Amino acid sequence: MAYDEQNVFAKILRGEIPCNKVYEDEFALAFHDINPMAPVHVLVVPRGAYASFADFARDADDETVAGFFRAANTVARELGLDPDGYRILANHGVAARQEVQHFHLHIFGGSDLGAMIRRAAS
Numbered sequence: 001m002a003y004d005e006q007n008v009f010a011k012i013l014r015g016e017i018p019c020n021k022v023y024e025d026e027f028a029l030a031f032h033d034i035n036p037m038a039p040v041h042v043l044v045v046p047r048g049a050y051a052s053f054a055d056f057a058r059d060a061d062d063e064t065v066a067g068f069f070r071a072a073n074t075v076a077r078e079l080g081l082d083p084d085g086y087r088i089l090a091n092h093g094v095a096a097r098q099e100v101q102h103f104h105l106h107i108f109g110g111s112d113l114g115a116m117i118r119r120a121a122s
Protein backbone atom coordinates (compact mmCIF):
# COMPACT_ATOMS: atom_id res chain seq x y z
CA MET A 1 0.00 0.00 0.00
CA ALA A 2 1.56 3.34 -1.03
CA TYR A 3 1.83 5.89 1.76
CA ASP A 4 -0.10 9.16 1.31
CA GLU A 5 1.63 12.00 3.18
CA GLN A 6 -1.68 13.89 3.23
CA ASN A 7 -3.58 11.33 5.33
CA VAL A 8 -5.16 12.77 8.45
CA PHE A 9 -2.86 11.06 10.95
CA ALA A 10 0.22 12.29 9.08
CA LYS A 11 -1.23 15.79 9.43
CA ILE A 12 -1.81 15.24 13.15
CA LEU A 13 1.77 13.99 13.56
CA ARG A 14 3.06 17.11 11.78
CA GLY A 15 0.88 19.31 14.01
CA GLU A 16 -1.11 20.61 11.05
CA ILE A 17 -4.43 19.60 12.60
CA PRO A 18 -5.17 19.22 16.31
CA CYS A 19 -5.79 16.11 18.33
CA ASN A 20 -6.80 15.36 21.90
CA LYS A 21 -3.45 13.89 22.93
CA VAL A 22 -3.13 11.33 25.71
CA TYR A 23 0.52 10.24 25.29
CA GLU A 24 3.59 10.67 23.16
CA ASP A 25 7.14 9.41 23.08
CA GLU A 26 9.78 8.89 20.39
CA PHE A 27 7.90 5.90 18.95
CA ALA A 28 4.22 6.79 19.14
CA LEU A 29 1.54 9.41 19.50
CA ALA A 30 -1.77 8.49 21.13
CA PHE A 31 -4.96 10.56 21.01
CA HIS A 32 -8.70 10.15 21.44
CA ASP A 33 -10.67 8.98 18.43
CA ILE A 34 -12.85 11.74 17.01
CA ASN A 35 -15.81 9.34 16.78
CA PRO A 36 -15.48 7.08 19.84
CA MET A 37 -16.99 3.59 19.68
CA ALA A 38 -16.53 2.92 23.42
CA PRO A 39 -16.30 5.04 26.57
CA VAL A 40 -12.54 5.02 26.02
CA HIS A 41 -11.40 4.89 22.40
CA VAL A 42 -7.81 5.93 21.82
CA LEU A 43 -5.68 5.64 18.69
CA VAL A 44 -1.97 4.88 18.87
CA VAL A 45 0.07 5.76 15.79
CA PRO A 46 3.74 5.25 15.01
CA ARG A 47 5.71 8.32 13.96
CA GLY A 48 6.99 6.78 10.73
CA ALA A 49 5.29 6.54 7.35
CA TYR A 50 3.57 3.13 7.43
CA ALA A 51 0.25 2.79 5.65
CA SER A 52 -0.97 -0.18 7.65
CA PHE A 53 -0.02 -2.98 10.04
CA ALA A 54 1.43 -4.99 7.16
CA ASP A 55 3.87 -2.24 6.16
CA PHE A 56 4.83 -1.56 9.75
CA ALA A 57 5.46 -5.22 10.60
CA ARG A 58 7.48 -5.71 7.40
CA ASP A 59 9.45 -2.46 7.15
CA ALA A 60 9.98 -0.99 10.62
CA ASP A 61 13.16 -1.96 12.44
CA ASP A 62 12.99 -4.06 15.58
CA GLU A 63 13.55 -1.14 17.95
CA THR A 64 10.70 0.78 16.32
CA VAL A 65 8.30 -2.18 16.49
CA ALA A 66 9.14 -2.92 20.11
CA GLY A 67 9.03 0.75 21.10
CA PHE A 68 5.65 1.22 19.45
CA PHE A 69 3.99 -1.76 21.14
CA ARG A 70 5.50 -0.85 24.49
CA ALA A 71 4.12 2.67 24.03
CA ALA A 72 0.66 1.19 23.37
CA ASN A 73 0.95 -0.81 26.58
CA THR A 74 1.90 2.35 28.48
CA VAL A 75 -1.11 4.16 27.03
CA ALA A 76 -3.52 1.44 28.16
CA ARG A 77 -1.98 1.33 31.61
CA GLU A 78 -1.94 5.11 32.03
CA LEU A 79 -5.58 5.27 30.93
CA GLY A 80 -6.34 2.96 33.86
CA LEU A 81 -7.69 0.20 31.63
CA ASP A 82 -5.58 -2.68 32.94
CA PRO A 83 -7.74 -3.81 35.89
CA ASP A 84 -11.01 -4.18 33.96
CA GLY A 85 -9.48 -5.06 30.61
CA TYR A 86 -9.49 -3.56 27.15
CA ARG A 87 -9.38 -4.46 23.45
CA ILE A 88 -6.77 -3.62 20.82
CA LEU A 89 -7.65 -3.67 17.14
CA ALA A 90 -5.86 -2.79 13.89
CA ASN A 91 -7.63 -2.64 10.54
CA HIS A 92 -5.70 -3.49 7.38
CA GLY A 93 -7.15 -2.89 3.94
CA VAL A 94 -10.52 -2.98 2.29
CA ALA A 95 -12.18 -5.98 3.99
CA ALA A 96 -11.45 -4.43 7.38
CA ARG A 97 -12.64 -1.03 6.08
CA GLN A 98 -9.44 0.73 7.05
CA GLU A 99 -10.36 4.39 6.78
CA VAL A 100 -7.07 6.16 7.53
CA GLN A 101 -4.04 4.90 5.63
CA HIS A 102 -1.52 5.35 8.43
CA PHE A 103 -1.01 2.33 10.70
CA HIS A 104 -2.78 2.72 14.02
CA LEU A 105 -3.99 0.66 16.92
CA HIS A 106 -7.42 1.28 18.39
CA ILE A 107 -7.59 0.82 22.16
CA PHE A 108 -11.14 0.33 23.43
CA GLY A 109 -12.14 0.21 27.07
CA GLY A 110 -14.19 1.67 29.83
CA SER A 111 -17.08 -0.80 29.65
CA ASP A 112 -17.94 -4.42 28.86
CA LEU A 113 -16.99 -4.50 25.17
CA GLY A 114 -19.15 -7.46 24.24
CA ALA A 115 -18.23 -10.13 21.74
CA MET A 116 -14.93 -9.81 19.89
CA ILE A 117 -16.48 -9.21 16.45
CA ARG A 118 -19.89 -9.29 14.79
CA ARG A 119 -20.13 -12.48 12.76
CA ALA A 120 -19.52 -11.52 9.13
CA ALA A 121 -22.03 -12.58 6.48
CA SER A 122 -20.59 -15.42 4.42
Ligand code: 5GP
Pocket residue numbers: 008019020031032033034035036043090091097098099100101
Ligand atom coordinates in the same frame (compact mmCIF):
# COMPACT_ATOMS: atom_id res chain seq x y z
P1 5GP B 1 -9.68 2.80 10.72
O1 5GP B 1 -11.00 2.44 10.10
O2 5GP B 1 -8.75 3.40 9.70
O3 5GP B 1 -9.09 1.66 11.48
O4 5GP B 1 -10.00 3.90 11.82
C1 5GP B 1 -9.77 5.26 11.63
C2 5GP B 1 -10.28 5.97 12.87
O5 5GP B 1 -9.80 7.30 12.82
C3 5GP B 1 -11.79 6.04 12.99
O6 5GP B 1 -12.19 5.44 14.22
C4 5GP B 1 -12.10 7.55 12.95
O7 5GP B 1 -13.13 7.93 13.82
C5 5GP B 1 -10.77 8.15 13.36
N1 5GP B 1 -10.52 9.47 12.80
C6 5GP B 1 -10.70 9.86 11.51
N2 5GP B 1 -10.33 11.15 11.35
C7 5GP B 1 -9.91 11.58 12.58
C8 5GP B 1 -9.40 12.83 13.04
O8 5GP B 1 -9.26 13.82 12.32
N3 5GP B 1 -9.06 12.90 14.36
C9 5GP B 1 -9.20 11.82 15.20
N4 5GP B 1 -8.85 11.99 16.47
N5 5GP B 1 -9.68 10.63 14.79
C10 5GP B 1 -10.02 10.52 13.48
